[in-house]
Amino acid sequence: MANVVFDNVSKNYDDLRAIDRMSFEIYDMEFFVILGQSGAGKTTTLKMVAGIEPASEGTILIGGNPINHLTPEKRNVAMVFESYALYPHLSVYDNIAFPFHAPENRKSNEDIEHSVKHIACMLGIDQLLGRKPSELSGGQRQRVALGRALVRRPSVFLMDEPLSHLDAKLRNQMRKELKSMRKSFGTTILYVTHDYNEAMALGDRIAILHKGKIQQIDTPDDIYYHPGNIVIAQSLGDPPMNFLSGELSFLEERFSLRTKNLFIPLDFVRRQDLKSHIGKSVTLGIRPNHIQINTDKSVNSFQIPATVFVQEYLGDDSIISVKIEDAMFMILSTPEKRYAIDENVFLSLNQEHTHLFLSETGESLQIDSGKSI
Amino acid sequence: MAEVTLENVKKIYGRNPEVLAVKDVSLHIQDREFFVFLGPSGCGKTTTLRMIAGLEEISGGTIYFDKKTVNDLTPQKRNVSMAFENYALYPTLSVWENIAFPLKIRKWNNDTIRKKMEWVAGALQIGDILHKKPFELSGGQQQRVSLARAIVREAEVFLFDEPLSHLDMKQRQLMRAEIKRINKDLQNTMIYVTHDQKEAMALADRIAVMNDGKLQQVGTPFEIYENPVNEFVAGFIGEPPMxxxxxxxxxxxxxxxxxxxxxxxxxxxxxxxxxxxxxxxxxxxxxxxxxxxxxxxxxxxxxxxxxxxxxxxxxxxxxxxxxxxxxxxxxxxxxxxxxxxxxxxxxxxxxxxxxxxxxxxxxxxxxx
Amino acid sequence: MFRIRKIFDETMEQDVDEMKKSKIKLTGILRVIGLSAYFTFALTPIIWILMMSLKNHNDVIATPPKFIFTPTIENYKAITVGMKSYAFESVRPDFPKYFLNTFIIASFTVIVSLFLGTIAAYSLARFSFRFKEDIAFTFLSFRFAPELMVILPLYVVFQKMHLYDTFVGLILAYQLITLPFLIWVLRGFFEEIPREIEQAARVDGYTWWGVFRRISLPLVKPGIAAVVVLSFIFAWNNFIFAMILGSERTQPITLGILGFIGYERVLWGQMAAATIICVIPELLLAFFVQKYIIRGLTFGAVKG
Incomplete structure (x- = not known):
């Protein structure tokens, strides 16, 4: 039960800068998710909070107290490891009870038994207490790892990709369970994942971490609908966002994107200060579910001509890959309509959900300091 | 380019003839078809593929390529090519040499090899990495090379064993579309194994759903989704499931x-x-x-x-x-x-x- | 790694040629023949010694060798309780004393090695400090030189320090044999424990010492069992160190057995009986410790 503050924290491994000046606050009782590719520095961040890795620079505070100098056992944090890291020689019961035998949080045997049983019931593993980790399935081990972390009341609960080794079905199921149990954790949670579904489903706020740098911290919806740069835009969504590069031009008081053969009007761009970017290379971004695909050319509104590359039928919906000049676009559509390979189609973009980025830096041209166009 | 027919194909592991990894599978894969074996791990799908490839002995039944029985033929004689889950690139050879390896061993002349290489490099967009060694490549690139090596030969049947399972979501999505397109362009028979229902639905002309060594249903993705024959098939397709x-x-x-x-x-x-x-x-x-x-x-x-x-x-x-x-x-x-x-x-x-x-x-x- | 290797091989197989099945069968037969040959080679001397220990003197020296004879336990009696059934008792060595000596030396050697070695191995496996690899290599290099090369300088040192012919001295010298081996094997075992298990225990509230005691040590039990058996055997069977650095007071069995080769005649039967008795403790130890030597105990800790 405490907030966590990163104040200008960096981490160097020899010459490599794994974390670069990270500053943010995780509020008390918040479910905070760090989303990033492998190698982005997510696990390093967690390990710095746990005290397994020392921070090279900056200060980490838990509940207002700097903890840099404390060894792991003094920090009162609990951690669930990606690999679960169960103690193979101990039974499930002893694994969960293990923290209570440490001098830091010793308890009487009755208290231990009570706590272990309580947590085991909550996680549905009360029948497995006598088993060894090697006798458990992946999902059960996962629960034991959760149980061991939850059994005491840590001030911060750290989770390192706890679901990544489960198969797809179990993962989706556990995700929902985590979310519904979340209130009973009663503590601040720092959760690390590479799966945007987990991040969006679980997080109160998400921090996007890329190459050791925090890109954006926001609520899931804000990050999804108002990404601050291309990297952020790419990290959420399945299929991922589509991009088309061209030159920003301004004709007859209208902005448009000029590619090799196309002139795409950008009516959603209203900021006049973009005029300074005219002539620069920009990238248009749009999500697969914000594109409409038509077989006939409409006369009323602008449409982008494209040819069908391939269509994938998925039952619930369908993904149509099309080529616009050399760029591949994916469109999420209903499964009923079928398209032939190399068929000519016309795309209309939902202007409200179209994004524009500066190609050179990747930064969004729509988002100022305050998130509006 | 061939039809593949399985007739009561069985696989027994170990000594006990009661324990069957594959139980009496009979199906017909048409020429030029993209055929996917789908099922949970341990359902016998990979074993079936490996029997088609000739990497695994057939314990019972017959496999035909067109009208020809191939049970006793070595993988080489079956003229199949295969892409593996773990890429299986030759680490000491460059990308070019990796892809050309099966052609050189078949003593193709250099001009034909060069032409073929140009085509495959274009189709899989690996033109700029041909001189690199496998360890210099990202997972996605290694997978492209492994696919290139599999399709560069004019094999009768192309076999894929979960080739996309080690890629991240974004790359998987992209490669999926490309593999499907290559099948449509090449017009080759492709047999593909996966445990990912979404991948199966997206790629297949027809899917064979397997469970516990048994064939559950064979049908188009539409049939499998809209008209499952039993509870297992119905529950296996879709996320969240039925x-x-x-x-x-x-x-x-x-x-x-x-x-x-x-x-x-x-x-x-x-x-x-x-x-x-x-x-x-x-x-x-x-x-x-x-x-x-x-x-x-x-x-x-x-x-x-x-x-x-x-x-x-x-x-x-x-x-x-x-x-x-x-x-x-x-x-x-x-x-x-x-x-x-x-x-x-x-x-x-x-x-x-x-x-x-x-x-x-x-x-x-x-x-x- | 193995799996990748396997898949890789399969590709090769497919692209080049498949291995013929008959070849596989042939290797199977060859394997059986090879194993039987080795088995015979390894067991014959032991059986021979056992038979020898049960023969009377005339049977032992009979040519051609006798395979059918009346077994006798006289040899065993002679070397243990000292039945004077032969006229040559003056050359009879004090076998029980040697046995006790060996036992003391081997046991304490193992105990000291285990204590020092476990801590050293853990440090080498887990902590990073300067010259770590050099130190590790130095330990190993103790075993490079032939024992004889080390032993002469050691002899001089031992004389000066009054360690010659003392148990302490021998136990110290034996560390040269057992310690490097123990450190290198246990280091491997410690390194095999996933770091995350130890980190988890740190986060659970334990100091590094607590983690070592409660997690790491129990997890390397199989390794410890294996090195205890092997170190004990090394120490038990050592000959050269004991011969040069020890004398009458500390003489172990290995030297004691030599005593059966007398001036006038060789007591083959008693020598064989002594050898057999000498093997028993090693067998017993291996037997009791065997159940701890189960590898793969860490399986199930991580992923699955």
């Missing part, structure tokens, strides 16, 4: 009522039942998460009350988990809805989207 409820059936005048814990969840007119006598008293009712409707609370007459457990809004869609009469039910909704935990909502199950299964055998019961 919801299943144990219902009792009671007759009321011309209607049969589906009853879940004393509450009627739907009614079927008797004329739609295939054989009223054979219709069991209890059935498993299945409905896909996308097909459940949320009705507004004024229209409560036929609606069922359910309590929200969890709602996830993940970009393109929302997933709602509710409790209906003690049973967990998943729904797919629009994103950005507001549901709070414990909130009561009302559901209705449109009769045309219900599937019925025999609770004992799991077999589908079709309505008229």
């Amino acid at each position: 919801n299943f409820l144990n219902c009792q059936i009671l007759r009321l005048n011309d209607f049969f009522e589906l009853i879940l814990k004393k509450q009627v969840i739907a009614k079927i007119h008797q004329s739609r039942l295939p054989n009223q006598e054979l219709f069991p008293q209890f059935v498993r009712v299945g409905i896909r998460p996308k097909r459940i409707q949320i009705t507004n609370s004024e229209n409560k007459k036929d609606a069922l009350q359910a309590a929200v457990i969890v709602y996830e809004s993940i970009g393109e869609k929302g997933i709602l988990k509710v409790q209906l009469l003690g049973e967990p039910i998943y729904l797919i909704t629009e994103p950005n809805q507001k549901f709070s935990k414990g909130e009561n909502i009302h559901l209705s199950f449109p009769i045309q989207y219900l599937f019925f299964f025999n609770p004992e055998t799991g077999e589908r019961i079709n309505l008229k």
Whole structure:
């Protein structure tokens, strides 16, 4: 039960800068998710909070107290490891009870038994207490790892990709369970994942971490609908966002994107200060579910001509890959309509959900300091 | 370019002839077809593929390529090529040499090899990495090279063993589209193994769903999704998977009522039942998460009350988990809805989207 | 690694040629023949010694060798309780004393090695410090030189320090044999424990010492069992160190057995009986410790 503050924290491994000046606050009782590719520095961040890795620079505070100098056992944090890291020689019961035998949080045997049983019931593993980790399935081990972390009341609960080794079905199921149990954790949670579904489903706020740098911290919806740069835009969504590069031009008081053969009007761009970017290379971004695909050319509104590359039928919906000049676009559509390979189609973009980025830096041209166009 | 036919193909591991990894699989793969074996791990799909490749002995039955029996032929003589889950690139050879390896061993002349290489490099967009060594490549690039090596030969049948499982989501999506397109362009028979239902649906002309060594159903993705033959197939396809409820059936005048814990969840007119006598008293009712409707609370007459457990809004869609009469039910909704935990909502199950299964055998019961 | 290797091989197989099945069968037969040959080679001397220990003197020296004879336990009696059944008792060595000596030396050697070695191995496996690899290599290099090369300087040192012919001295010298081996084997075992298990225990509230005691040590039990058996055998069977650095007071069995080769005649039967008795403790130890030597105990800790 405490907030966590990163104040200008960096981490160097020899010459490599794994974390670069990270500053943010995780509020008390918040479910905070760090989303990033492998190698982005997510696990390093967690390990710095746990005290397994020392921070090279900056200060980490838990509940207002700097903890840099404390060894792991003094920090009162609990951690669930990606690999679960169960103690193979101990039974499930002893694994969960293990923290209570440490001098830091010793308890009487009755208290231990009570706590272990309580947590085991909550996680549905009360029948497995006598088993060894090697006798458990992946999902059960996962629960034991959760149980061991939850059994005491840590001030911060750290989770390192706890679901990544489960198969797809179990993962989706556990995700929902985590979310519904979340209130009973009663503590601040720092959760690390590479799966945007987990991040969006679980997080109160998400921090996007890329190459050791925090890109954006926001609520899931804000990050999804108002990404601050291309990297952020790419990290959420399945299929991922589509991009088309061209030159920003301004004709007859209208902005448009000029590619090799196309002139795409950008009516959603209203900021006049973009005029300074005219002539620069920009990238248009749009999500697969914000594109409409038509077989006939409409006369009323602008449409982008494209040819069908391939269509994938998925039952619930369908993904149509099309080529616009050399760029591949994916469109999420209903499964009923079928398209032939190399068929000519016309795309209309939902202007409200179209994004524009500066190609050179990747930064969004729509988002100022305050998130509006 | 060949048809592949499996006739009562069996695989026994170890000494016990009772333990079958593959049980009497018979199917016919057409020329130029993209055919996918789908199933959970351990279902026998990879074993079947390896028997087709000739990497695994066939314990019983026959495999034909066109009309020719290939049971006793070595992999080389079968003229198949294969891409593996772990890429299996030759680490000491450059990308170019890796891809050209199977051609050189078949003593193609240099001009033909060069032409073939140009084509494959273009098709898989690896033109700029041809001189590199495998360890210098990213996972996605290694996978492209491994696919290139598999398709560069003019093999009769191309075999793929979960080639995309080590790629991240974004690359998987892209490669999926490309593989499918290559199949359409090359017009070759391709046999593909995966445990990912989405991948199978996206790629296949036809899917063979396997479980526990047994073939469950062979059909187009549409047939598998819209017309599953049993509960296993119905539950394996779709994410979240189909919801299943144990219902009792009671007759009321011309209607049969589906009853879940004393509450009627739907009614079927008797004329739609295939054989009223054979219709069991209890059935498993299945409905896909996308097909459940949320009705507004004024229209409560036929609606069922359910309590929200969890709602996830993940970009393109929302997933709602509710409790209906003690049973967990998943729904797919629009994103950005507001549901709070414990909130009561009302559901209705449109009769045309219900599937019925025999609770004992799991077999589908079709309505008229 | 193995799996990748396997898949890789399969590709090769497919692209080049498949291995003929008959070849596989042939290797199977060859394997059986090879194993039987080795088995015979390894067991014959032991059986021979056992037979020898049960023969009377005339049977032992009979040519051609006798395979059928009346077994006798006289040899065993002679070397243990000292039945004077032969006229040559003056050359009879004090076998029980040697046995006790060996036992003392081997046991304490193992105990000291285990204590020092476990801590050293853990430090080498887990902590990073300067010259770590050099130190590790130095330990190993103790075993490079032939024992004889080390032993002469050691002899001089031992004389000066009054360690010659003392148990302490021998136990110290034996560390040269057992310690490097123990450190290198246990280091491997410690390194095999996933770091995350230890980190988890740190986060659970334990100091590094607590983690070592409660997690790491129990997890390397199989390794410890294996090195205890092997170190004990090394120490038990050592000959050269004991010969040069020890004398009458500390003489172990290995030297004691030499005593059966007398001035006038060789007591083959008693020598064989002594050898057999000498093997028994090693067998017993291996037998009791065997159940701890189960590898793969860490399986199930991580992923799955």
